[in-house]
Amino acid sequence: MYSFFYAAVLTILFGMMACKSSDQLSTSGPATSKEHDKSDLEAIYWARIDSSRLNFTQADTDFMTGMIGHHAQALIMSRLAPENGAGTEIQTLAARIINAQDDEIASMQQWLRDRDQPVPEVHIEGLNLMMHSGSNDDHHLGHMDHSDHTDMPGMLSQDQLQELSEARDSHFERLFLRYMIEHHNGAVIMVKELFSIDGAAQDEEAFRLASDIQVDQITEIERMRQMLKVRVDL
């Protein structure tokens, strides 16, 4: 493709001058083998990206796997907002939590996939969360309830989820805020725990993901506290 293009350009006098081609990449080296250099550079780039994905620990993997489930519960909670009579402000908050945590789940799944680790797939049916580990043997982690994931900080019990799903209007808003603050606090604790483990979060992507989760949720906790404050139980 390129050589055809290059030949065509040569025949048209100033052809190269008139277009932006991949040859425009400037390097400080001689101009003769730029195209060759460029493909070499690209090969080095992808090789380095691949090798950067070898530097991780079991703690990083456990964090990603756990946080996917943790985020998934935030989706369940947030999806209740429109149906349960939340006002504009809480619906906006819930929509943003869904948007943010959906994307982060995708990033954490990608992180695991890139490292050939089992990738939990999230299935939500109403208040029930089912997670399948795609890369392994379709291991069924079952319903999210007291016996499953509540060992993660901030996770609601199935009873609490039920309670939230039955709340309406201002009562729902307050309960949603209280539970989500607790839930977010749990995520922040999980990041702190990760960072306290030898060798963990050395991986750039893991550090970035965990840090972003930490700062986003700390910020959102504060925002929700403000929201809760103006929703005084009058």
Add this chain to the structure above:
Amino acid sequence: MQPNKRSSKMMASNLWLLVPALALLFSYGCTPKNVIQPSASSSASAPLVPIDEVNSPDPDPRIGLSAGLFDADEAFWNLRMLSQTPPPENFLGVTNSDLAFKDNYVIQGNYNGFIVWDISDPSSPSLVIDFVCPASQSDVSVYNDLLFVSGEGFGGRLDCGTEGVGEAVSEDRLRGVRIFDISDIKEPEYVGNVQTCRGSHTHSVLEDPNDDDNVYIYVSGSAPVRPEEELPGCASALPEDDPNTALFRIEVIKVPLAQPELAEIVNSPRIFDDLEAPPSHGLSPAELADIEKARAEGAFVGEVNGQPRVLHLRMVEMLLDDVVEARGGSGEPTAADSAALRENLPQILEDLSGTQGDTERRGPDQCHDITLYPEIGLAGGACEGYGLLLDIRDPANPQRVDAVADSNFAYWHSATFNNDGDKVLFTDEWGGGGQPKCREEDPREWGANAIFTIGDDNKMDFKSYYKLPAPQTAEENCVAHNGSLIPIPDRDIMVQSWYQGGISIFDWTDPKNPVEIAYHDRGPVNPDRMQMGGSWSVYWYNGVLVNSEIARGLDVFELEPSPYLSENEIAAANTVKFDQLNAQGQPKYDWAPSFALAKAYVDQLDRTKDLSEESITNTRQQLHEAERASGDERRDLLTALAEEVEDLAGTSGHAEKVNKLASTMRDLAS
């Protein structure tokens, strides 16, 4: 010389005339493949178009760009690319970050260290040194012969080693600010560092106007607090449990210029104290509109903790019953009761909310970035859920003077002032920069900029949002990021990074109506999945726009004249020169008198029709003559013209600008 699609445009059109068939074939084989060029022409003679009538290319050529690391499709509008230079081999595949400038050098941070480029020839930057010293994010700043580099990640080592730090507690770890002597920029010398409890995500350098011997560094660090075993004195408890907590404060480092190795933390100001009080978390315009609508429909609207709330009907009924009871009546409340409730509502709500007793102290516990604007004595702090205005006239003791919040803002990231210092723009790095937040379905108010005016009392007032207008794919991380003002006289024009959303240049002179006037964008790094890349920082420096591309390296652009930015306005911008620049230590732009400056003012008056066509033509003609003349003749022509122009001020729609034009002429005459 590098082939350059824009400067060779004229050549292309000649070809078009000479060998139409070949040119057609050629243009078909080349341009659509790699570069998506809007057809809108933009020559020096292009008519000047008011900024509220911008006609951007439609369909937007940024949509549908094909992917590639070094060969992605690109779209340009009113920008000319001078060069794109891949990272040096040691730094390939490692994140490029922020930029600082000194003389003809660009210093580009990279998670692997930093890279020094010589851009004396911006169409062919040459590598001066790639200094390996890993740490994220390697945020860089320059002050004279010193270079400061931020370290936050866990792998940064005091000895610059590449092996990382395996233990959670280690005496080898560097999290804080590294200091290099770059008096010989080819051989940077690592002279010292300052460790901080939360590392340094970013930092900003502040000069003390009253002290030539020291500079100050404000350190922002958002990572969790380090264990005390690693760095003594670091505590992460809440302030009520430990007054020395590293939370809820920033760090101020004092650097003795003669002995930078003695740099140390001299203050940890608690700029967030009492932020719980109003102004509280603000409502978005949509939410305020809901409240106004409810108010118009007769709802009871009260203020609780500084924020308007529509009261639930049930609560109104309860309060009305109280009013009835208080006047000793019974039964249904009357219109008078209703009026009484409305009148006393503020007090009633205050009494009620005062009994709720939420005394737990919070607020942001860190800033992400602080932009210092010493010329006006203020800094813009982007601090978690808040945008702060700080008084920095006493550099070691910044004081908070205002705070704003916005329910559309997830994470306040950075600030940029306009040159006059009466506006400030904050960015929202929703999702942290690693997520694709510019998709069609992502709200335009999320992950955007928020523009505020700053009143005489230093109070900020929200005006509008600005978000990259072109939707991006799910394979492109995209959100508002770093940028800087371009010194176009008398206009607020900013160039800004949007990660893989590319670069957007927009005019925010009218803070309520920011408008895009130029851009550059590439397709995704990877066609199949999100792969971190895009523009981390793009800053104007001495006539060029320098872009740190996370994956692709260093890009250099220059502005191309358009109906929205004239050749004279660009020439006037290019008269502003610095010998060093840190975008987070914002310099004031001053324009020395020049013909370019005078002509830029004339173009602006022409664009907004604030002078008659006849006056514009006449002024241009006489300026032209004066420029060709010299000595006394030039002086006399300019003096006469200045008088003529001053007389026009009264009838112009923009007397202030007309007077600036006249005074530029007088300055040129003297």
